[in-house]
Amino acid sequence: MSLPQFPVEGGCQCGAVRYRLRASPLSVYNCHCKDCQRFSGAAWSMSMVVRDGDFELLGGKTERYDRKADSGNVIVMNFCAHCHNWLWNDPPVGNIKVVRAGTLDDLDWAAPVGNIWTDSKAAWVEIDPGQVNFAKGAVDRTPLFEAWTRPHQD
Ligand SMILES: [Zn+2]
Numbered sequence: 001m002s003l004p005q006f007p008v009e010g011g012c013q014c015g016a017v018r019y020r021l022r023a024s025p026l027s028v029y030n031c032h033c034k035d036c037q038r039f040s041g042a043a044w045s046m047s048m049v050v051r052d053g054d055f056e057l058l059g060g061k062t063e064r065y066d067r068k069a070d071s072g073n074v075i076v077m078n079f080c081a082h083c084h085n086w087l088w089n090d091p092p093v094g095n096i097k098v099v100r101a102g103t104l105d106d107l108d109w110a111a112p113v114g115n116i117w118t119d120s121k122a123a124w125v126e127i128d129p130g131q132v133n134f135a136k137g138a139v140d141r142t143p144l145f146e147a148w149t150r151p152h153q154d
């Protein structure tokens, strides 16, 4: 899998909110936590970790929801103010954004390299043991970053 020519773009369903990604994300992985299942309406959601400085909001109004995580941390979730498409989260630390990868215009290059919160995955979801997997959240995302970088170096 090779990376596209950056920048690339993405946005919400109604087209009001558009964003640009100036450089490769740090990683793409699946999250099987209960919150992601509820918010995505699916068995998991695809998390794409990007540096704050690589993410540019091109237009559109967003609304936020401050979600209290089990850890006690408050995670700011950002949605399109019009169609309410879930777009990205602002974690409390790290100068990163966690963008919903499914909002990219082109998903072909964004194959996930791992899974987190596999403890709460649906019973019928099969996890590839060769990927970087965490039973709970990834306190340190370094293994997920390394797994992303490895196949994209040449
Ligand atoms: Zn929208």
Ligand SMILES: [Zn+2]
Pocket (backbone or CB within 6 Å): 031, 032, 033, 034, 035, 036, 037, 117
């Ligand atoms: Zn999640």
